[in-house]
Structure formats: structure tokens, C-alpha cells
Amino acid sequence: xxxxxxxxxxxxxxxxxxxxxxxxxxxxxxxxxxxxxxxxxxxxxxxxxxxxxxxxxxxxxxxxxxxxxxxxxxxxxxxxxxxxxxxxxxxxxxxxxxxxxxxxxxxxxxxx
Amino acid sequence: xxxxxxxxxxxxxxxxxxxxxxxxxxxxxxxxxxxxxxxxxxxxxxxxxxxxxxxxxxxxxxxxxxxxxxxxxxxxxxxxxxxxxxxxxxxxxxxxxxxxxxxxxxxxxxxxxxx
Numbered sequence: 001x002x003x004x005x006x007x008x009x010x011x012x013x014x015x016x017x018x019x020x021x022x023x024x025x026x027x028x029x030x031x032x033x034x035x036x037x038x039x040x041x042x043x044x045x046x047x048x049x050x051x052x053x054x055x056x057x058x059x060x061x062x063x064x065x066x067x068x069x070x071x072x073x074x075x076x077x078x079x080x081x082x083x084x085x086x087x088x089x090x091x092x093x094x095x096x097x098x099x100x101x102x103x104x105x106x107x108x109x110x111x112x
Numbered sequence: 113x114x115x116x117x118x119x120x121x122x123x124x125x126x127x128x129x130x131x132x133x134x135x136x137x138x139x140x141x142x143x144x145x146x147x148x149x150x151x152x153x154x155x156x157x158x159x160x161x162x163x164x165x166x167x168x169x170x171x172x173x174x175x176x177x178x179x180x181x182x183x184x185x186x187x188x189x190x191x192x193x194x195x196x197x198x199x200x201x202x203x204x205x206x207x208x209x210x211x212x213x214x215x216x217x218x219x220x221x222x223x224x225x226x227x
Contacts, residue, residue: 004154006154009152034215036218041220041221042220042221043116043202043204043218043219043220043221044155044202044218045218046215046216046217049215089154089155091155099157099160099168099170100157100216101157102147102154102155102156103154104152104153104154105154
């Protein structure tokens with residue numbers, strides 16, 4: 001039972017354009033969401049997060065949007081750069097436990 | 113030096129052998145985790161520990177055991193390795209003090225192959 005789903009295994013975007021990575025979840029008890037980026041041969045690194053009390057959080061080129069009614073979140077990268085090419089994992093947790101559930105990942109390729 | 117160090121980085125072992133993966137951290141975090149990554153399945157939690165005396169099973173703990181030797185050390189053992197335990201294993205730490213849901217810091221991973 002996959003509680004956090006990333007239905008697009010891969011995404012290709014031209015440099016300078018917007019990348020939109022999507023994530024859906026099924027557990028309404030999740031109240032904190034995170035995005036991690038993973039390069040080959042490295043561990044995942046934290047990118048950005050959002051609490052369920054917000055619907056948007058922005059950090060430089062990265063913005064995460066949360067739609068609680070649809071149980072959907074998305075990560076926008078604007079403008080996309082070749083260095084953004086990586087696997088992006090969506091993750092969710094229930095506050096206080098920090099037992100984070102990860103999605104299956106989306107491989108982003110930014111084409112120069 | 114990395115904040116979260118996993119050893120070994122790569123390991124090939126035979127079916128039925130016992131193997132230990134080690135993790136040490138210099139972050140000073142109380143919380144430590146073991147995940148495995150498989151293609152198409154993302155990261156799945158094996159075990160987690162919120163302090164030295166606290167060990168909890170994750171979603172896929174069968175066939176694994178852990179030991180929290182100190183705040184900084186958390187090891188994962190495969191008692192009798194089997195081929196479907198071939199995967200990329202990650203150790204992670206997090207700080208449960210500054211907030212309930214702060215980011216986790218991951219090691220570089222251990223690629224384990226069971227033949």
C-alpha cells in the first residue's frame with residue numbers, strides 16, 4: 001500500500017523552463033511534507049518542506065504547493081538548470097513521529 | 113568528513129551469510145534510521161531509533177535486525193542474507209529537538225549484492 005505516490009518515473013525539461021514534479025498521498029494524517037533530491041552515488045539531500053497549515057512554500061528557484069483537499073503536492077523549479085538533473089523524492093510524515101514515508105521518486109533530466 | 117558515514121560502501125556476499133552494515137554520525141542527533149532503496153519502490157524504512165534505548169520496526173523489518181551501540185552508531189544486520197535483500201541501503205539521522213519534522217541527513221549509501 002503506497003501511501004505516497006509519484007506517478008511519473010521520469011521527466012525531461014529544457015533548460016530555463018519550469019519543471020513540475022507531482023506527488024499524491026492517501027493518508028490524511030500526514031501533516032508535513034518534504035522533497036529530497038538525490039544524485040547518483042550519493043544519499044538524498046533535503047530540498048524543501050511544507051507544513052499542512054500552509055499551501056505554499058518558496059525557497060529561491062524551488063516552490064512547493066500543497067492542496068490538502070486533493071491530497072496533492074507539487075514541486076516547481078523555475079528556471080530549471082542542468083544541475084537540477086537528479087531523482088526527486090517526495091516524502092510525508094505525521095508530526096512528532098518523524099517516521100517519514102517516501103514516494104518512489106521522479107528522475108528529472110534538464111536538457112541544456 | 114561526511115556527517116553520516118556508512119561502511120562498507122559496497123559489499124557482495126553469499127546467500128545465508130550474516131552481514132553487518134555500519135553507520136556513524138557526527139551530527140549529534142538522537143534519531144537514526146535505516147532505509148533500503150529498490151528500483152521503482154523508492155525508499156522504504158527498515159528500522160528506526162529515537163534514542164539509544166529506543167528501537168522500532170519500520171515497514172520492512174523482516175530478515176533484519178539493528179543495534180544502537182551509542183548515540184552516534186546504528187548498525188543494521190542481515191542474519192541470513194538472501195538475494196532479494198540486494199539493494200541500496202541508506203542510514204539517516206534527524207534532530208527531534210528543534211521540531212518534530214526536521215529534515216533528515218543521509219549517508220552515501222551501501223550497495224549490497226547477495227549472490
